[in-house]
Amino acid sequence: MAASGEEIIRLENVYKIFGPQPRGRAFDLVKAGYGKDEVQRRSGHVVGLDDVNFSVKQGEIFVVMGLSGSGKSTAIRTVNKLHDITFGHVWVDGTDVQTLDGMALQAFRREKMGMVFQHFALFPHRNVIDNTGYGLKVQGVAKEKRDLAALKALSLVGLEPYAYNATQELSGGMQQRVGLARALASDPDILLMDEAFSALDPLIRRQMQDEMMEIQQELQKTILFITHDLNEALRIGDRVCIMKDGAVVQIGTPEEILTQPATGYVAEFVQDVDQGRVIEVHEVMTAPDPLDPNMSLSDALQALGDRAGRFVVDAAGKPTGMLTIGDGLRASGMGSTDLAAALRTDFDRTSRHTTLNEAYAAAGRGLPIAVVDDDGKLLGNLDPRAIMEEMGRVESLIDGFEREVFL
Numbered sequence: 001m002a003a004s005g006e007e008i009i010r011l012e013n014v015y016k017i018f019g020p021q022p023r024g025r026a027f028d029l030v031k032a033g034y035g036k037d038e039v040q041r042r043s044g045h046v047v048g049l050d051d052v053n054f055s056v057k058q059g060e061i062f063v064v065m066g067l068s069g070s071g072k073s074t075a076i077r078t079v080n081k082l083h084d085i086t087f088g089h090v091w092v093d094g095t096d097v098q099t100l101d102g103m104a105l106q107a108f109r110r111e112k113m114g115m116v117f118q119h120f121a122l123f124p125h126r127n128v129i130d131n132t133g134y135g136l137k138v139q140g141v142a143k144e145k146r147d148l149a150a151l152k153a154l155s156l157v158g159l160e161p162y163a164y165n166a167t168q169e170l171s172g173g174m175q176q177r178v179g180l181a182r183a184l185a186s187d188p189d190i191l192l193m194d195e196a197f198s199a200l201d202p203l204i205r206r207q208m209q210d211e212m213m214e215i216q217q218e219l220q221k222t223i224l225f226i227t228h229d230l231n232e233a234l235r236i237g238d239r240v241c242i243m244k245d246g247a248v249v250q251i252g253t254p255e256e257i258l259t260q261p262a263t264g265y266v267a268e269f270v271q272d273v274d275q276g277r278v279i280e281v282h283e284v285m286t287a288p289d290p291l292d293p294n295m296s297l298s299d300a301l302q303a304l305g306d307r308a309g310r311f312v313v314d315a316a317g318k319p320t321g322m323l324t325i326g327d328g329l330r331a332s333g334m335g336s337t338d339l340a341a342a343l344r345t346d347f348d349r350t351s352r353h354t355t356l357n358e359a360y361a362a363a364g365r366g367l368p369i370a371v372v373d374d375d376g377k378l379l380g381n382l383d384p385r386a387i388m389e390e391m392g393r394v395e396s397l398i399d400g401f402e403r404e405v406f407l
Contacts, residue, residue: 008190008222009056009079014088016074016246019045022086036069036245048074049085050246059220061213063237065227071246072226076194079224080109093189110139114183118195122167122175128154129163132181139186146185153181156215173204180212184219193225197232209236230269234258234278242266254278259390275391276357281350284390285371285380288313291323297339301328308383309368312343317377319370322347352379356387363387 017026017039026045029038036047049071056062064072077083078090081097090097092112100108114135122131129150130137136146154160157177167175176197183191197205213236216223227233233240234254241251242265250262258278261267290313291300300323304310309324321343331342348362348369362369363384371380 006058007055008058008093009062009224010089010091011052011054011075011078012089012091014049014052014075014078014090015086016048016071016078016083017045017086018048019043021045027086047246048083049078052088052243052246052248054241054248054251056222056224058222060238061216061223061225061236062239062241063225063227063233064241064243065230065233066243067228069245070243072228072243073194074246075243076192076224076226079190079192080113080115081105110135110186112188113190113192114186114188115192115194116176116179116183116196118198122178124166124168126167127163128159128165128167128170128178131167131178132163132185135182135186149185149187150181153185154178156184156218157181157211171204173200173208176200176208177211180208180215184215189222191221191223193223195226195228198227198229205232212236230273234273242269255280255283259283259393274357276360276387277355279356279390280352281354281356281359281369281371281382282352282380284356284386285352285382286386288371288378288380290319290378291339293321293339295339297328297332297337297342300339300342301325301332304328307368307381308366308385309347310381311347311368311370311378312339313378316375318375319347319349319372319378321345322368322370324367349376350382356391359387 015027015030017030019026022045026039026043029042030047030050039045039047052071052075064075066072074083078085079092079097081100085098095108097108123134129147132153133146133150136149151160151163154163157180159174159177159181162170162174167178170178197208200208209232225236234257237254239251239253240257242249242257244265250257250266252260255278257266258270258273258275261270289310291303291310293312304323304325309322311319312321314320323339323342327344328342336342347367349372350359350362350369352371359369359382366384369382370378371382373379
């Protein structure tokens with residue numbers, strides 16, 4: 001899912017220091033380059049955010065992840081001013097949120113953003129539909145109108161049949177769906193999701209991720225999502241921001257984070273991730289470079305070079321046959337000089353956004369796979385060896401960083 005490109009949220013040189021004098025000695029130490037632990041030792045203040053800069057585009061799922069104390073939850077709380085900042089700017093759709101206060105801040109929060117928390121934060125004395133429409137009630141929306149909006153939001157998360165059930169009758173996963181529906185009911189431009197699925201069992205958590213991505217395909221919200229789980233971040237994020245000790249370490253697409261870690265810290269994070277679930281075919285495919293169907297078999301064999309195989313395409317650019325060295329040598333050994341006699345048509349096709357895991361079974365045949373677009377035109381040539389080489393390369397990245405440390 002691609003974002004439109006228009007910037008909706010931007011944190012600009014944001015610092016947040018917790019303590020009685022955040023703009024005093026502690027801030028001077030941070031600006032001077034001292035780390036979080038040293039600042040706390042010298043000043044007794046805690047660095048929440050250290051010169052944080054990132055932007056979120058319209059329609060994007062932007063994931064901020066890190067371990068406990070990394071600053072990820074502090075960052076999201078600056079966007080709706082649950083935290084005041086020590087220095088910097090937080091822009092939301094052109095408004096410097098940190099300058100808002102009182103009724104203006106409350107109105108901005110209601111109109112612009114919905115928030116989904118780790119803990120469901122549902123009212124036990126209200127049924128599902130009333131919990132879902134609570135934000136609209138606060139806005140003064142009439143009961144009939146807010147019930148319609150709540151039912152629509154509940155249908156998005158598959159809970160419309162439970163609208164009049166008591167919340168305590170629902171499972172944990174269903175209660176979290178109510179929390180998501182409540183955020184969607186007022187149709188906000190922005191969703192802030194702070195560890196929204198962290199309290200759920202792994203299977204339910206994955207189902208919630210799937211449902212959120214399906215909803216996103218339909219609604220195209222701007223989502224700022226906080227998690228401590230790298231697998232979750234890489235699975236749902238259009239881009240991922242990794243934080244450590246209040247500072248941004250790396251921002252990139254899931255593929256960039258996994259295949260081009262900026263530091264040893266990031267490389268350590270990604271070393272246990274199943275790379276095949278994240279890396280897509282377009283990362284390792286080669287140019288299609290189809291064979292001329294009119295060339296001789298001997299010329300075609302020579303043109304293969306060190307490739308496992310190459311394709312022949314029709315006038316529309318769609319692959320119609322594939323030549324491998326084995327097939328070519330067999331046909332040549334039987335006295336044929338015709339390229340067509342050596343072509344096989346039982347080759348596999350895939351899209352450029354297929355993951356390496358999804359392509360693995362087809363790659364097990366040991367034959368190149370045709371990478372095609374939605375119209376069936378050849379985009380690339382996927383050699384099974386490239387899958388193994390790329391996964392091996394990613395696994396070895398941490399070794400390179402460890403060598404840098406010890407040299």
